[in-house]
Amino acid sequence: MDHWEAPILLESNPVPNLEPNLLPGILGEMVEAVSISTETPPELATGLVLPVISTALQGKFRVQVNCDHTEPVNIWTLVALESGNRKSSVLATMTQPLTDWEMHEQKRLKPIIKEAEIKQRNHEARLKHLRARYGKAKKDEIEEISMEILEFEKELEEIPNQPQIWTQDVTTERLGSLMDEHDEKMTLLSAEGGIFDILAGKYSSGVPNFDLYLQGYSGDSVKVDRGCRPPLYLKKPALSLGLSPQPDVLRGLVDKPGFKGRGLLGRFLYLLPDTNLGYRTLKTEPIPEEIKRKYHSLIASLLGIEQIRYEDGQIKPYILRLSKQAKKELHCFALQVEKDLREGERFEFIKEWGAKLPGAVARIAGLFHCAENPVHPWANEIGLGITQRAIQLAYMFAEHTLLAFDLMGADKSLEQARKIWRWAKRKKLRTFTKRDCFNDLRGTFRRVTNMDDPFEVLRERHYMREFQQKTGGRPSIKYNINPALSKGW
Known part of the structure; x- marks a missing residue:
């Protein structure tokens, strides 16, 4: 009988399980507690807690990687998990501090908004009267009334927007409006994957429409066309995403026009955990109140960090700097990733993703640093320990991402x-x-x-x-x- 070599299996190797203690402090504790309480894999809570922290910090901070390169701290995550895994419940739990903040701010601003609305209606009534006079005025009265109208229009104050920092499935046009209304920042969090249909052109006659997403990830200026309405110009947009679609949603994504070639799929950090369905005890434990309180307190503290805002309304981010050791560690990691991009190496078929991985590590390190130092995080350098945690998590994302792109059909x-x-x-x-x-x-x-x-x-x-x-x-x-x-x- 002819000798045959042992077959090298076509199916992907199993991905490692994520340990909650990869995340620092209360973040890891909350992920573990939610995982136990809901009997869901910790990857689900991890993939949602990162964009939650990012929501509180995006636009406020950038990480100084080297002298001419900074990274923003907004994050895109995708946790592919079958329905029935209590994804909506975990999403509600992890985002509760964001919802609480929005409700608190809406309550605080309610009388201010009401007063502004009354003032505006009064001004509009006065302007209506002046315009009526203008239409009937004699020639020598027109200039005087015109000047009065101009002065009143200058005095019109904008009505403050209802505070909003995150949304769910939304059209690209509406997302642009939301970002314009809220300091050019927004987060999209969803337990489904309907956003991919929107990006593929569901509401734009089949034409892919995701320039806003690409620029919102990198922080580059973008123009948002809005049909018959004037376009919006966002100078420094910041967009975070946290999605948890079913695995089947991933199949064929690389074949959608522009999804792979333009780098959309290369911006996500992927997790594909095994489902617990069929192995649950159905005897869950509630999240300890002390852990929940600390988690809510941390997110509230991060949301409370005021941005640097100039008199002309421009916003300047705080710069987070890496320590000398942390910078060396990140550089060594980046060199290893660079080798992995070569032909025949592990990132050969996902080069666009691998090329962004060192930057993603800097972003995660920035988020972890702020979570560990919620009071004046810019006052201290990002340390070696935090950077190593971010790199460990990046290796975990890499294993899961290889499986994700395999599922998408990249090879x-x-x-x-x-x-x-x-x-x-x-x-x-x-x-x-x-x-x-x-x-x-x-x-x-x-x-x-x-x-x-x-x-x-x-x-x-x-x-x-x-x-x-x-x-x-x-x-x-x-x-x-x-x-x-x-x-x-």
Whole structure:
């Protein structure tokens, strides 16, 4: 019997489980408590707590990576988990401090807004009277009334907006308006993945519409077109995302126009935990009140940090600096990631994601630092310990992200090889020809030559071996299945 190498499995290796203590202090404690209380994987609470902290800090801080490079602290996370895993409950728990802050601010501003509305109505009534006079005025009275109207219009005060710092599924146009109304900042948090349909053009005639998202991640200026209304110009937008769609939502995302090529998918930090469904005790413990209180207190403190605002309304972020050791640690990590971007290395098929990973570490380190130092966080440097935590978490994200992009179909040849293998396994084949496979899988392969790459994957992974069968004329090329895989068929 011919010797066969052991097959290298086509399916991805299991991803490691996330330990809540990767997150510092009360963040890790809250993640663990929510995970135990809801019997959900800790990855879910982790993927939501990061954008919650980011909501409190985005636009206020930037991390100084080196002399000419700073990173904002807004974060995009995606936790792919099946429905039935209490995602909405975990989302409500992790975002409760944000909701509490909005309600408190709305209550505080209610009399101020009411007073501003009354003043505006009074001014508008006076302006209406003046304009009526203007329409009937004599020629020598027009200039005087015109000047009076101009003075009144200058005195009109803007009515303060109802405070809002996060939203759920929203059109791109509406998101731009929300950001314009709230210091160019907003966070989108959702237990579903409907936002991808919107980004793919659900409300824009099938035309992808996510420039605002891309610029909101990086903090670059952007113009938001709003149909028949005047466009909005956002100078330094800051947008955080925390999504938890079902895994099936990820399938085929790389094929949506612009999603991969323009870097949309490369901005998310992915987690794909195993579901607990079928293994829960259904005897849950409530979140300890002390942990809940500390978590709410921390988020409230971070939300309470005032921005640096100039007289002309411009906002300047605080700069968070890395210690000498932390900067060296981050640089070493970035060099390793750079090697991983090479052909044949682990990030070969997700280069756009890997290239952003060191920047994501700086962002996470900034968030962790502020969570550990909620009072004047700019007064201290980001230390080595915090940076190492951020790097550890980044390695965790990397393993999950490889699985996520695999699910999306980033490596086409590997995904096609899996389809061929499922076909051979379903038919319980031990030997077949490429023509046999092509005839049955025409829906996947338009030409026989399109099968060359996935066939090579199957050969390299020792799933099959090519041989020539003499027929009296031109030899027929066939493929044998590895006996270790076809045993028992």
